[in-house]
Amino acid sequence: MRNTLGERWYTPWAYLMPAVCVLGVFFVVAMVQVGYYSLTRYTPFSAGGPEFVGLENYRRLMSSDRFWWCLLNSFLYLLVTPAIIALSLWAAMVVEAALRGTRRWLRVVLFLPVVTPTIVAAIAWQAALAERDGVINSVLRMVGMPGAPWLTEWPWTLGSAMLVTLWKGFGFYMMIFLAALLAVPRELKEAAYLDGAGRWGVFRHVVLPSIWPVVMLVFVISSIGALKVFEELYVTVKGAPVEDQTVVPLIYDTAFERGDYGLASAIGITLFLVILAFSLVNLRLSSRNARAGGA
Amino acid sequence: MERRPTWLTLVMYVGAGLLAGLAIGPGLFLCVVALQPAESAFFSIPTEPTGKNFSDAWTKGGLAGPMVNSVIVTLVRSVLNVVLAALAAYPLARMKFRGRGALFVIILATMMIPEQVIVVPMFRTIVQMGLVDTLIAVVLPFSVSAFGIYLCKQAFEQIPMSLEEAARIDGAGSLQIWWHVMLPLAAPTLATLALFSMIGAWSELLWPLIVLQSSDKYTLPVAVNQLLGQFADNPRLPYAAAVLTLIPIVAAFVGAQRFLKPQMFAGSVKG
Numbered sequence: 001m002r003n004t005l006g007e008r009w010y011t012p013w014a015y016l017m018p019a020v021c022v023l024g025v026f027f028v029v030a031m032v033q034v035g036y037y038s039l040t041r042y043t044p045f046s047a048g049g050p051e052f053v054g055l056e057n058y059r060r061l062m063s064s065d066r067f068w069w070c071l072l073n074s075f076l077y078l079l080v081t082p083a084i085i086a087l088s089l090w091a092a093m094v095v096e097a098a099l100r101g102t103r104r105w106l107r108v109v110l111f112l113p114v115v116t117p118t119i120v121a122a123i124a125w126q127a128a129l130a131e132r133d134g135v136i137n138s139v140l141r142m143v144g145m146p147g148a149p150w151l152t153e154w155p156w157t158l159g160s161a162m163l164v165t166l167w168k169g170f171g172f173y174m175m176i177f178l179a180a181l182l183a184v185p186r187e188l189k190e191a192a193y194l195d196g197a198g199r200w201g202v203f204r205h206v207v208l209p210s211i212w213p214v215v216m217l218v219f220v221i222s223s224i225g226a227l228k229v230f231e232e233l234y235v236t237v238k239g240a241p242v243e244d245q246t247v248v249p250l251i252y253d254t255a256f257e258r259g260d261y262g263l264a265s266a267i268g269i270t271l272f273l274v275i276l277a278f279s280l281v282n283l284r285l286s287s288r289n290a291r292a293g294g295a
Numbered sequence: 296m297e298r299r300p301t302w303l304t305l306v307m308y309v310g311a312g313l314l315a316g317l318a319i320g321p322g323l324f325l326c327v328v329a330l331q332p333a334e335s336a337f338f339s340i341p342t343e344p345t346g347k348n349f350s351d352a353w354t355k356g357g358l359a360g361p362m363v364n365s366v367i368v369t370l371v372r373s374v375l376n377v378v379l380a381a382l383a384a385y386p387l388a389r390m391k392f393r394g395r396g397a398l399f400v401i402i403l404a405t406m407m408i409p410e411q412v413i414v415v416p417m418f419r420t421i422v423q424m425g426l427v428d429t430l431i432a433v434v435l436p437f438s439v440s441a442f443g444i445y446l447c448k449q450a451f452e453q454i455p456m457s458l459e460e461a462a463r464i465d466g467a468g469s470l471q472i473w474w475h476v477m478l479p480l481a482a483p484t485l486a487t488l489a490l491f492s493m494i495g496a497w498s499e500l501l502w503p504l505i506v507l508q509s510s511d512k513y514t515l516p517v518a519v520n521q522l523l524g525q526f527a528d529n530p531r532l533p534y535a536a537a538v539l540t541l542i543p544i545v546a547a548f549v550g551a552q553r554f555l556k557p558q559m560f561a562g563s564v565k566g
Contacts, residue, residue: 011469012386012392013392015383015385015386015473016383016386016387016398018382018383018438018439019379020402022435022439023402026420026435027405027436030408030413030420031408031413033415033416033419034415034416037415091314098307098311107557108548108552108555109319110315111318112545112548114494115494115545115548116322116498116544116545117498117541117544118498118500119498119500119519119540120498120537120538121321123534124321127324127534167317167321171318172560175555175559176560179557179558179560199303228411231501234501235500235523251411251412251415265415268413272408272412275407
């Protein structure tokens with residue numbers, strides 16, 4: 001078979017081969033494997049490889065308090081998304097309103113947290129959140145509120161990690177919002193001004209409706225990000241018991257500290273199903289968006 | 296005309312100041328703590344800045360090896376990400392072959408598989424390949440991404456067919472067209488992809504933590520993670536280590552900031 005470029009049949013596959021091998025082995029096959037492992041008893045010391053045990057691991061999960069606590073915490077962690085949306089949308093609006101010369105540098109500065117490795121961010125925030133002499137508790141006490149055990153006690157530990165997620169993430173979503181804001185037709189806003197709308201009115205009735213699909217997308221993407229969180233918790237609240245953390249730290253602990261690959265895979269499948277629900281919503285939103293020609 | 300009252304401009308400037316402070320505050324704070332001599336009060340302006348914490352972090356904390364490892368991992372991973380994605384995207388964008396549509400859908404579907412879900416089989420595969428505790432293991436699974444292929448495909452599709460045809464008439468083969476026509480014209484996208492890969496590779500912790508065992512193979516985040524709480528005699532040491540981890544990536548990012556365009560993120564939303 002010859003194609004339009006007059007290449008041989010295998011030419012496209014030669015280009016595709018490295019990528020297909022990597023994604024195939026490490027993602028597609030791995031996804032099938034994790035499904036299979038979740039039905040087996042499998043440890044680093046399993047001599048004959050994974051041993052099929054049916055739904056045993058899922059049964060163990062259902063009766064595991066650790067698992068339910070972590071799953072609950074993962075859902076609590078989703079509370080970070082409204083904060084991310086608010087902060088990143090605000091940042092995008094500030095950048096959009098900034099003068100031409102300062103706009104680019106403001107954008108770069110506000111993107112710095114995204115560039116900052118989580119471990120570095122966590123070290124800084126740990127110091128700020130320290131119970132006795134941290135900046136945050138000092139400020140709280142100054143305004144007459146009691147300080148909180150940010151790094152040691154649930155649910156404060158969860159809040160601390162969420163703070164790091166928020167700080168590290170808002171610059172990324174700001175860029176998405178900025179792209180959406182810049183795509184709002186100027187004429188639309190000017191027409192609204194001519195009709196006597198105030199700034200709030202223009203935002204509420206012109207800008208917000210046109211970027212609404214993007215708000216929803218950011219909601220979905222940041223929710224998926226929140227469900228996948230590991231590093232913020234692992235480093236910021238080092239030493240917090242695993243049941244006070246979320247699902248991914250539980251997977252890490254189960255697989256690599258306790259050596260229970262089967263159970264860890266079952267937790268992985270559960271997490272995948274939750275994330276898949278969000279991904280499907282994302283897909284629907286994107287295709288609707290693409291059809292509408294927006295964002 | 297858009298009205299812009301002075302109070303609003305003021306509000307915007309205050310907002311910009313607050314946000315900028317939030318963004319660079321933690322980094323500045325780390326520098327301040329790391330520059331102070333060990334004896335002085337923990338939070339104060341360093342009147343006599345010292346480099347001792349940095350040299351301690353470098354020598355006692357053993358950061359030289361991890362720094363080299365991180366540089367290698369980051370460079371290799373971003374080069375591979377760009378090259379492999381651009382190679383794969385070329386036929387997807389420009390050639391007709393059986394299974395193209397299905398293959399592209401499968402590639403996009405891998406974006407929905409989170410690394411966190413499949414770490415166990417990923418690790419087992421690395422074990423079976425005999426690559427545990429090597430830098431290759433850190434790079435290999437993330438040497439190409441569906442997102443990168445998608446970005447490159449989008450960029451290639453923007454390039455006029457006529458350029459390619461002209462090259463073909465001049466007798467260029469597909470690989471020559473890829474190298475001499477597609478890559479240069481898609482350069483801004485490739486640079487953005489390289490930048491994203493660099494940022495990701497430099498800060499990755501979960502996967503290196505799983506596959507690396509001996510300290511001479513550690514990347515910086517793993518090494519700094521090990522330092523935490525280890526040096527009771529100098530509590531500033533981890534802060535200096537954090538600054539040393541931060542500087543290279545910030546420098547690289549600021550150098551490449553012109554590739555940070557909001558338009559690229561509009562694309563990432565669609566994917």
